[in-house]
Amino acid sequence: MLRFFVSFLLALSFLQNASADVNIGTWNLEHLSVRPNKDFQGIAKVAQKVDFLAVQELMNEDALQALAKELTRQTGKHWSAMASHAVGRSSYKEMYGFVWRDDVVAYEDGAVTYLDRNDTFEREPYSARFKSLKDGTTFVVATVHILYGKSQADRASEITALSDYWAWLKDTYPGNNQIMLMGDFNTPPTSPAWDHLDASAKPLMLAGASTLSTTDGKFANLYDNIFVSKNTAIRVNDVQVFNYPKFLGMTHAKGRDSVSDHAPIFLSANFSGGSPSTASAQPRPTLPNPMKPAVIANNGAKNLTVAIRGNKKTMVYHRPDCPSYNAISEKNRVEFDTAAAAEAQHYHLAGNCH
Incomplete structure (x- = not known):
């Protein structure tokens, strides 16, 4: 038994x-x-x-x-x-x-x-x-x-x-x-x-x-x-x-x-097999969401940025999750660290961003 x-x-x-x-x-x-x-x-x-x-x-x-x-x-x-x-x-x-x-x-x-x-x-x-x-x-x-x-x-x-x-x-x-x-x-x-x-x-x-x-x-x-x-x-x-x-x-x-x-x-x-994951034992840091701009620093040597993209021809800006984020031509593209930075330059959010 x-x-x-x-x-x-x-x-x-x-x-x-x-x-x-x-x-x-x-x-x-x-x-x-x-x-x-x-x-x-x-x-x-x-x-x-x-x-x-x-x-x-x-x-x-x-x-x-x-x-x-x-x-x-x-x-x-x-x-x-x-x-x-x-x-x-x-x-x-x-x-x-x-x-x-x-x-x-x-x-x-x-x-x-x-x-x-x-x-x-x-x-x-x-x-x-x-x-x-x-x-x-x-x-x-x-x-x-x-x-x-x-x-x-x-x-x-x-x-x-x-x-x-x-x-x-x-x-x-x-x-x-x-x-x-x-x-x-x-x-x-x-x-x-x-x-x-x-x-x-x-x-x-x-x-x-x-x-x-x-x-x-x-x-x-x-x-x-x-x-x-x-x-x-x-x-x-x-x-x-x-x-x-x-x-x-x-x-x-x-x-x-x-x-x-x-x-x-x-x-x-x-993913829960083998030895226990250290991820569950340590607090996880807040990482960037593509819905929001962010910067990750790596030992002060490298920075990774998720940028806001503006179209200087239309004065419209796009977040990375916006449908037209990759549609802006190189010659018209300008990047900002935050949406606030774009708006400070008189850009406004694209109408197709939700």
């Missing part, structure tokens, strides 16, 4: 832990924008396999909202989305995006784009903190798209700079070792370039490949990955490259044309 009772408790514990699992994904969706040949139905059919998805190569916020809308339609559950501002040194720019299922994950705080003082990154990483509604634990997701360039040497400088970024993440979200850095690194985890990354970080994908080759069923490079801390409280139950062309029943040529030349990385994780 005692043996049965112990077995029952173990089985119950397993079921409870499994029910707390959150499925996380990262996917380079290759120039994601609303255009006729982009298969949003197919993308959503794959994306609904996870509860939270980090997106790289997002070209505009309308595309991310279209994906969230299609996910809501297909699953019958509401999905939310948030995007970074457009990043890039040249006229070509990209955005990062997060999309999540509202009954499983909630945005907590701290949505910020890294202020790269050394101007190393072509596209500065983007991060935010979220909460698992299954067990109330919080986790941090950071995403990046490393410059491909003309050779591995072109990528190496950004990979090296990730060491400083990883340290910055730990300083910016103190008391939370449940940090995940994910995206398209354009570099396999076996590259010597990774030797510079903080020794406390480790990749979850060590073998396989995530970019579509020209041959159906075959993949070329393991460029996409998810990094976590070696002492993280995250219990990883499964991580895989998801073969989306096979799942959708399409050729690689069709997939590359209508979906992406990358397959997503999917992770099943329990």
Whole structure:
């Protein structure tokens, strides 16, 4: 009887832990924008396999909202989305995006784009903190798209700079070792370039490949990955490259044309598993909300700002959550630290901001 009772408790514990699992994904969706040949139905059919998805190569916020809308339609559950501002040194720019299922994950705080003082990154990483509604634990997701360039040497400088970024993440979200850095690194985890990354970080994908080759069923490079801390409280139950062309029943040529030349990385994780999270033992700091302007200081060396954007042609200003935040042309854009600073210069809030 005692043996049965112990077995029952173990089985119950397993079921409870499994029910707390959150499925996380990262996917380079290759120039994601609303255009006729982009298969949003197919993308959503794959994306609904996870509860939270980090997106790289997002070209505009309308595309991310279209994906969230299609996910809501297909699953019958509401999905939310948030995007970074457009990043890039040249006229070509990209955005990062997060999309999540509202009954499983909630945005907590701290949505910020890294202020790269050394101007190393072509596209500065983007991060935010979220909460698992299954067990109330919080986790941090950071995403990046490393410059491909003309050779591995072109990528190496950004990979090296990730060491400083990883340290910055730990300083910016103190008391939370449940940090995940994910995206398209354009570099396999076996590259010597990774030797510079903080020794406390480790990749979850060590073998396989995530970019579509020209041959159906075959993949070329393991460029996409998810990094976590070696002492993280995250219990990883499964991580895989998801073969989306096979799942959708399409050729690689069709997939590359209508979906992406990358397959997503999917992770099943329990954020309350493993060793206790230090986040629950220490008071959590107040981090910036994209609804409000804020500045985070990092040891006095780096500051990260979520800025108010004004249009000097229309004398209207926009918060980061406003629909037209990224629509202001470069020549008309002016930034303020706060809404009050904008209003002091006789700017007024855009009418489509709620």
